[in-house]
Amino acid sequence: LRMEQDLRDALQNEELWTAYQPVVDIESGEMVAVEALLRWKHPAHGTISPAEFIPLAEESDLINLIGKYVLRTTTREIARRREQLGIDLNLKVNLSARQLDDPQLVAGVQDALKTTGLPPHALTLEVTESALMRDQAAAAEVLTSLRDLGVTLAIDDFGTGYSSLAQLQRLPLDTLKIDRTFVTGIAESRDAAAIVKSIIAMAHAVDLIVVAEGVEDEEQLAVLRELRCDQAQGFHLGRPAPPDELFGAVE
Ligand code: G
């Protein structure tokens, strides 16, 4: 409970900040998107990973406050960077399962876009496979409302859940992100590469853009290129970093 109160205070005290990790087009090598990854700089405990505090926030309504804060601040940052750099950079923001149940989610997204001037097509919302499979009818409805705003939708951590192609096809998704556990072995193991190959083929068959996560070396990237994967993300291509480090300082 102490940590929950600390987290509520952190929102007020601006202890939360966002790192951005590049997403690269495999063919051109260009950075086409960034994923926003939240960080907590705790005054006493140092940097705390979202893997620790997001699950805690998800136990209560706090996740909706944090989610709203992330949407508001990252759309502002990336709208500004798009102007600074003059490129059509896409912003990827993670949504928790619980945010899909928030009746104010769609209005919150719409408001962030309107306030910051970020074009809707420049925002992708990432939802995990498991979040989508909890209540498929409800998920389909909220995703459709989000899609109607003009934003794009990604299924995150794909392969860790148990969704079928038939279930995915009923959802208005644009992008599929292959979980990094599947990418790890692709340069050494033919079986691992075969699994990734089949995920890519399946996703392309239903017109999804495919992003491989957790790319840690050039050999993995070469395999993904051969398998016609569209985009890649991982420590080999860039670690999550503060915006000034990634984009340069804004004058
Ligand atoms: O960046 P890192 O590996 O520490 O992130 C750990 C987990 O936290 C990942 O699963 C990531 O999706 C999640 N995460 C990071 N930022 C956010 C956020 O703003 N909202 C939500 N819901 N999850 C996030």
Ligand code: G
């Ligand atoms: O669950 P999600 O895919 O949103 O989480 C992204 C998480 O993966 C972040 O915590 C980020 O720090 C982490 N990550 C990004 N690239 C790599 C990588 O190449 N290797 C590993 N091990 N983790 C990564």
Ligand code: MN
């Ligand atoms: Mn993600």
Ligand code: NA
């Ligand atoms: Na993921």
